[in-house]
Amino acid sequence: MSNTLLALDVLNTTALQAQHLLAVVVPDGDPQAPADWAGKFGRIIGIAKWILLPLAVLALIATGAMLFRNNRHEGGEIQERLIKIGFGLFLGLGAASLVGFVIA
Numbered sequence: 001m002s003n004t005l006l007a008l009d010v011l012n013t014t015a016l017q018a019q020h021l022l023a024v025v026v027p028d029g030d031p032q033a034p035a036d037w038a039g040k041f042g043r044i045i046g047i048a049k050w051i052l053l054p055l056a057v058l059a060l061i062a063t064g065a066m067l068f069r070n071n072r073h074e075g076g077e078i079q080e081r082l083i084k085i086g087f088g089l090f091l092g093l094g095a096a097s098l099v100g101f102v103i104a
Contacts, residue, residue: 049093049096052096
């Protein structure tokens with residue numbers, strides 16, 4: 001073997017020995033959340049759902065008022081707005097329900 005390979009082998013074995021000497025045993029923690037955490041988090045998710053739902057209803061009412069006022073149906077902006085409201089409602093309530101299912 002060449003001198004370079006011998007030096008690299010010595011460095012590698014020295015590094016492995018140093019790694020074993022410096023290794024620290026990290027204790028495993030308790031994988032469970034604190035007892036009162038799930039109840040508080042569920043309450044926050046419930047409040048978020050109760051805030052999101054009336055906002056979506058108000059947005060739909062505002063969109064209906066715009067549709068009633070602009071009786072021309074030009075450009076498709078009302079349809080785009082309805083799609084955005086529906087998609088936001090789907091994401092918000094779906095995410096809240098999914099998080100509530102995973103936590104419970």
